[in-house]
Amino acid sequence: MQHSLLKAFCLLAVSFTIHSLVTPNCSFAEDETSITATSVNTEAIAPKIDTGDTAWVLISAALVLFMTPGLAFFYGGLVRKKNFLSVLMQCFMVMCLVSVQWVLVGYSLSFGPDVGGWIGNLSWLGLNGVGLTPNPDYSATIPHQLFMIYQAMFAIITPGLIIGAFAERMKFSAYCVFTLLWSTFVYAPVCHWVWGVGGFLRMQGALDFAGGTVVHINAGIAALVTAFVLGKRKGYPDTIHPAHNLPLAVLGAGILWFGWFGFNGGSALGANGVAVNAFVATHVAAAMAGLTWAVLDWYFNEHPTMLGMITGAVAGLVAITPAAGFVNVWGALGIGVSVSIVCYIMVAFVKNKLGYDDSLDAFGVHGIGGIWGALATGVFATKSVNAAGADGLLYGNPSLLWIQLKAVLITVVYSAVVTLVLAKIVDATLGLRVSEHEERIGLDLTQHRESAGTLLE
Amino acid sequence: MQHSLLKAFCLLAVSFTIHSLVTPNCSFAEDETSITATSVNTEAIAPKIDTGDTAWVLISAALVLFMTPGLAFFYGGLVRKKNFLSVLMQCFMVMCLVSVQWVLVGYSLSFGPDVGGWIGNLSWLGLNGVGLTPNPDYSATIPHQLFMIYQAMFAIITPGLIIGAFAERMKFSAYCVFTLLWSTFVYAPVCHWVWGVGGFLRMQGALDFAGGTVVHINAGIAALVTAFVLGKRKGYPDTIHPAHNLPLAVLGAGILWFGWFGFNGGSALGANGVAVNAFVATHVAAAMAGLTWAVLDWYFNEHPTMLGMITGAVAGLVAITPAAGFVNVWGALGIGVSVSIVCYIMVAFVKNKLGYDDSLDAFGVHGIGGIWGALATGVFATKSVNAAGADGLLYGNPSLLWIQLKAVLITVVYSAVVTLVLAKIVDATLGLRVSEHEERIGLDLTQHRESAGTLLE
Amino acid sequence: MQHSLLKAFCLLAVSFTIHSLVTPNCSFAEDETSITATSVNTEAIAPKIDTGDTAWVLISAALVLFMTPGLAFFYGGLVRKKNFLSVLMQCFMVMCLVSVQWVLVGYSLSFGPDVGGWIGNLSWLGLNGVGLTPNPDYSATIPHQLFMIYQAMFAIITPGLIIGAFAERMKFSAYCVFTLLWSTFVYAPVCHWVWGVGGFLRMQGALDFAGGTVVHINAGIAALVTAFVLGKRKGYPDTIHPAHNLPLAVLGAGILWFGWFGFNGGSALGANGVAVNAFVATHVAAAMAGLTWAVLDWYFNEHPTMLGMITGAVAGLVAITPAAGFVNVWGALGIGVSVSIVCYIMVAFVKNKLGYDDSLDAFGVHGIGGIWGALATGVFATKSVNAAGADGLLYGNPSLLWIQLKAVLITVVYSAVVTLVLAKIVDATLGLRVSEHEERIGLDLTQHRESAGTLLE
Amino acid sequence: MHYIVAIIQPDRLDEVMQKLEEKEIHLITVSNVLGRGRQKGISEIYRSHKEAGSLLKKVKIEVAVNSEYLKQTIEAITEGARTGKIGDGKIFVLDLKDAIRIRTGEKGKPAIG
Amino acid sequence: MHYIVAIIQPDRLDEVMQKLEEKEIHLITVSNVLGRGRQKGISEIYRSHKEAGSLLKKVKIEVAVNSEYLKQTIEAITEGARTGKIGDGKIFVLDLKDAIRIRTGEKGKPAIG
Amino acid sequence: MHYIVAIIQPDRLDEVMQKLEEKEIHLITVSNVLGRGRQKGISEIYRSHKEAGSLLKKVKIEVAVNSEYLKQTIEAITEGARTGKIGDGKIFVLDLKDAIRIRTGEKGKPAIG
Ligand SMILES: Nc1ncnc2c1ncn2[C@@H]1O[C@H](COP(=O)(O)OP(=O)(O)O)[C@@H](O)[C@H]1O
Ligand SMILES: Nc1ncnc2c1ncn2[C@@H]1O[C@H](COP(=O)(O)OP(=O)(O)O)[C@@H](O)[C@H]1O
Numbered sequence A, B, C: 001m002q003h004s005l006l007k008a009f010c011l012l013a014v015s016f017t018i019h020s021l022v023t024p025n026c027s028f029a030e031d032e033t034s035i036t037a038t039s040v041n042t043e044a045i046a047p048k049i050d051t052g053d054t055a056w057v058l059i060s061a062a063l064v065l066f067m068t069p070g071l072a073f074f075y076g077g078l079v080r081k082k083n084f085l086s087v088l089m090q091c092f093m094v095m096c097l098v099s100v101q102w103v104l105v106g107y108s109l110s111f112g113p114d115v116g117g118w119i120g121n122l123s124w125l126g127l128n129g130v131g132l133t134p135n136p137d138y139s140a141t142i143p144h145q146l147f148m149i150y151q152a153m154f155a156i157i158t159p160g161l162i163i164g165a166f167a168e169r170m171k172f173s174a175y176c177v178f179t180l181l182w183s184t185f186v187y188a189p190v191c192h193w194v195w196g197v198g199g200f201l202r203m204q205g206a207l208d209f210a211g212g213t214v215v216h217i218n219a220g221i222a223a224l225v226t227a228f229v230l231g232k233r234k235g236y237p238d239t240i241h242p243a244h245n246l247p248l249a250v251l252g253a254g255i256l257w258f259g260w261f262g263f264n265g266g267s268a269l270g271a272n273g274v275a276v277n278a279f280v281a282t283h284v285a286a287a288m289a290g291l292t293w294a295v296l297d298w299y300f301n302e303h304p305t306m307l308g309m310i311t312g313a314v315a316g317l318v319a320i321t322p323a324a325g326f327v328n329v330w331g332a333l334g335i336g337v338s339v340s341i342v343c344y345i346m347v348a349f350v351k352n353k354l355g356y357d358d359s360l361d362a363f364g365v366h367g368i369g370g371i372w373g374a375l376a377t378g379v380f381a382t383k384s385v386n387a388a389g390a391d392g393l394l395y396g397n398p399s400l401l402w403i404q405l406k407a408v409l410i411t412v413v414y415s416a417v418v419t420l421v422l423a424k425i426v427d428a429t430l431g432l433r434v435s436e437h438e439e440r441i442g443l444d445l446t447q448h449r450e451s452a453g454t455l456l457e
Numbered sequence D, E, F: 001m002h003y004i005v006a007i008i009q010p011d012r013l014d015e016v017m018q019k020l021e022e023k024e025i026h027l028i029t030v031s032n033v034l035g036r037g038r039q040k041g042i043s044e045i046y047r048s049h050k051e052a053g054s055l056l057k058k059v060k061i062e063v064a065v066n067s068e069y070l071k072q073t074i075e076a077i078t079e080g081a082r083t084g085k086i087g088d089g090k091i092f093v094l095d096l097k098d099a100i101r102i103r104t105g106e107k108g109k110p111a112i113g
């Protein structure tokens, strides 16, 4: 039943995709409107390093890196104690593995000289030619390597987000291989389409300020697919009990909120008005979404919950990501309220109907929230905030919403299909899932021969 | 007995207040000396964005936001485990609630065009007219919205500080309403008096670099009042046992110290000498105060305690807040030593005499420490550090101390009275306190239907 | 047996040292090549404050301060629960104690006007003459006090690193005295030799970008010595069980990684290309080292461990510290791989042969990793990255490696000898170690009269 | 000699210990337990699903006493723990064959106190 | 009356509690324990040294029942906890002299249920 | 058959387990407890108020043995746990009516080992 659902979904989407590809005219028509966060500053001519911009992007890169440990605790606090370390380990492994992959091949594939709008070529392998002077194509006022390392942090956290879907049951070896493949064959191309010079979605004028499509939809869909492929945790849903350490999940959420200022604010690639707008929109959307979720919990369960509030805040952060540099405070408020409602319905009601086991709602929050955010950008975006942006539906330009929808569907289809293929390959070779016995004992002991804490004082 | 004490206190203070209001002459005399952190840079003429200043204030805003989760753990680690989540939840709720209130009305009331020195008008509702270009009245080199969001973080953490006073016994619904009212009717006006253009305390030349009066005294007094109104926790003091998780309180303290660099350093609203001076003074005062507290513990209890050291460090951070941009390293050391002595006496000896139950010493540390810091600013301030500042007692200008004293008393009286009124109103309508049965079971379960951790492995 | 080992070590080293001292000619020959991070910007003439540079160093200082609480949890999570607070307390005490020592005397001794290449004089006591305008000798574009406070954070964490060696058995009073003495008689001189204007190692052209010698070798050797002097923990190694709370150690590692961007990136003392290069190298080396350690664990124990991964990452961060501003991405990768191999052999095999009890491998990771990094800098450094740097062995200049080796040995000998003397003095007077009974009960209760958590719910 | 096991509400522990003191029963052992009893647990919420939290936090007290102390021990615990509400808990009395004080090797009655 | 102590695998608790419910044994007390038994523990790694982790996490269940319930209680626990693998655990049956319901002061059989 | 409950100092556990091993008693159950005994607790400080920390951390060991093993079990525990200092703890011996190995259903003596 679930698979048929997935199929139907794909079918519908594919048709859209094809359409959007066979109609370049409309695309080209929009060329000049083309814009993404990564080109916000490219008007500048003389590539002179600005210390203020550099300072802001440097710290932003550090903040985004810090989000991954934050994510580790956000997720880790919610699993059962016997699997706590395994989640932390997966998050740290992605920090190490993808960083190396990125400097060696990932960056070149994602941002290197364009090949037919689909992918970057290999001329920047090992950062060959990626130096300390600005690359005006991406950012005229900061060193090229700074842009590269800032983007590296995005490449790290994206596969990290998927962890939430298969937590508590994936074999660690399989995890490593899958992550490496996914970063190379899913993240890199999608990143290139949307942000790379010559990327075809960028050409079509799709707006994605800080990674709604590239990061959240991409990871969210991969999460859904892997949850399907891996199947439910033993005992789900009856005997899977609540978070083993909610306070640490709250700590993680706090770190995520903090780091997200670098994630969205830094995407302006400079300490300028756009950065400030993104910063404000990010904070307001997060707050509004957290508040909304609390209210919904209050309404449906008579009690606002801590888990609900942090889930809402994260959903808000996810949804504002593509929009942060293009919407005003009202747009941010609107996105905040709406995304919590959508995600709440998803994780509280729909999910159980469908019955897949997305352990920590990576799809429910990042996938759905990301899609919602991408579309909302098409609704709330306004040039009054960022001339380099575009006007959305509310500002009399329905076409943007249409472009956004296409970008979403293309990403959804590609991510779903390729993730499925990769997961199946790894499953066929290494096997994705631990044995039932290992799952019962827990991944900490069976995968890492460690336990989160000594039981005796 | 306690109430009579409170009364006496008010009486004394009110007289002072009236005096200071009926003697505008002395006030006007000081007009030109008027200065606060928020106008440090206003000499600049052409409002051109400086990327370096913008970068520093952007990251400072993020740091101050991060302080609230830090506060959540600083407080949360000290309560009993059954109330851990309730404290975290209150802190996250204030992040969400006040952020929304701030962009909608709070900012306009606090910093909007002045109405008789008392409050801002409503012309900036919903950030109407608060754009991405600098507002020279507040900061000539950074976007106005950046100043707004930076101030938002202060508006968030201030009511957050009060939580320490009524932890473990306040009804969550009442908490939300109280916080919203308090932000609007206490924080906004006091903020306007001290920092708003035209604010009457600012006019009188009161120095408050980063919020000693607006943030700490204001919150500290509100803490005392709410502690009185709510009454003691069941079993206090006999059967209330030590911190359930001191290490997490230490983590919170670490985050607070880290964030405070943005709190004080960022208040220079630029990456300049004043920011550096504030940064240095902040660090030195915190270190000296932590050290002093440890020594006092060693002397009085034969053992320096972890709780004592972090309490001292926070007390030092509180006391240096109003002074950071106006004192040199000697002033910082002096403030650090003295505030720990004063607060130590307060929480270790005086408090028990008075017998109110300020659960986590929000008054003892923030109230007393804030008052001490405001007065100490009148003693240690020197123009040699910041020409825009003023000379204090030690530098031959007793009048500043007098001005500081007035500012303190006016804030104390206003905060005490209005907080009392608001608390009584909420108590009369919703009821401030949970039932004895709920208090016994704990707020996590009764208010949020969650528990901090699963007990079985 | 262990002592004889130490002796042999010293003997060998001393000879080298003497040699290097009696051959000033070679030293002077290299004068012009002399360079360290702290003089990267000194070409600038007019000392005008750059807001961007100032912003970056301000936040970097905050990041480095944040590393000490991070270290507290990195270490604290690994000890037994009964000693958790004692480690946190030692880390916070060093934050307080050394900060005060630094502004009073430490900074003057370390960076004050040179006295014969050995030490700074006392003319900067109490920051006398250390103002808010730049000091071109150290940094032409940021306020002198900012350089001072940034350096303070290094002075804080260095003695903090030693804690790992004597954790779980040192008397707190002795710890305080020892730390104060060590900061003054070991850290200050070594810091002056390498970074102070006129420091003799700086004169010889030794490269130490962000403190490989000053911080890590220095602390690592002190760790080894104190571990020897204090002796093994009761029951070591048989009945000392694994980390009581590994997840908190992971949190600490995350904070360390985050803070290290300020540690290395900030050492460029500006938001420039060198800072970006250091930032990239730091991240890449950490990732590569973490990955390598995981692979080694996988190979030798069939399972990658969480503790192994964070240990590897930290080892990578240590080793890249002296090199960050002088090597390219390949150098960073090389250093990352190699340091993990070296440290792994050390802590997993060699250490047990030698049989000393370096509780948390402060020597194994910081000492060995630091030495390796200093030498590796002599191998991988290249002027193509930083003209102010030098070429290493791989770039056809073997002499640099020689210079690095000398710097290492001199530091090793000095740190070892003086630390030994200081430790013996404190032992003879206060006694370094707690009683066996106190050790059994745990330091939290016996030294601080507190416990990490309440056992009953 | 008897071995008494009592399950009580966590927040009654201080009270119970005090009552025991008064009756000169100084030696006890305490631990955390979870109990399912008559008392309906408060169900927790997870992603807006109610988790019938049937297991409630309780405290377990173990006391070994000589027969002559049995009655007053039970009294002390009862007085200290009773609130009259469901969930107050139970006291179980087991037979104690022997007791040894590790430090001295004393056996039987003298070893208990 | 009997006092039953059972040591089981942590992940069998839900099962056991359900089985007990079915047999109308509602009142139980549960706690964390560590056990060393036949089951070989998985040895943990610390700095690449294998720590023979001989103590495994188990769950302890305590149930006081009237004699007529003894058999079905043992059955219920056995059914719920058995996987057939080493480590399933044990059930110990002790003699219960008396039981008191703190709330009411009831003694003996009526106090058990 | 007997059911032995011992309360010991936490840091003596390794020693005790080793001694039991030597005497071929392999199966035990261990848990955290807090004890109030003769040993004066170290009072904790909170805001410079001394908290008479009367409850000290102890470890509880439970061993079910056949009668013939009783003596050596007690010896083993005593040897392993004794330091001669107050706080060493106690050993309580209860009567064990029956034991069941869940895995096999064996009853009585064979089920113990
Ligand atoms: N027969 C029993 N066996 C084991 N534990 C029991 C038994 N009866 C009660 N308990 C414990 O006592 C606690 C309180 O019992 P409960 O029935 O809730 O209160 P009351 O005894 O006041 O009705 C339970 O949570 C459980 O832990
Ligand atoms: N004689 C005993 N005394 C105390 N506890 C025991 C005894 N025998 C078994 N246990 C407990 O039961 C658990 C399971 O026993 P084990 O021998 O591993 O499984 P099985 O009974 O299936 O062989 C042990 O870990 C231990 O906690």
Ligand SMILES: Nc1ncnc2c1ncn2[C@@H]1O[C@H](COP(=O)(O)OP(=O)(O)O)[C@@H](O)[C@H]1O
Binding pocket: D027, D028, D029, D030, D062, D063, D064, D065, D101, D102, D103, D112, D113, F007, F034, F035, F036, F037, F038, F039, F056, F058, F085, F086, F087, F088, F089, F090
């Ligand atoms: N009669 C008893 N009932 C229950 N527990 C006891 C009893 N006597 C001792 N204990 C436990 O044994 C521990 C050690 O006892 P204590 O009197 O401190 O040492 P010692 O037996 O050497 O005098 C106590 O903390 C308590 O947990």
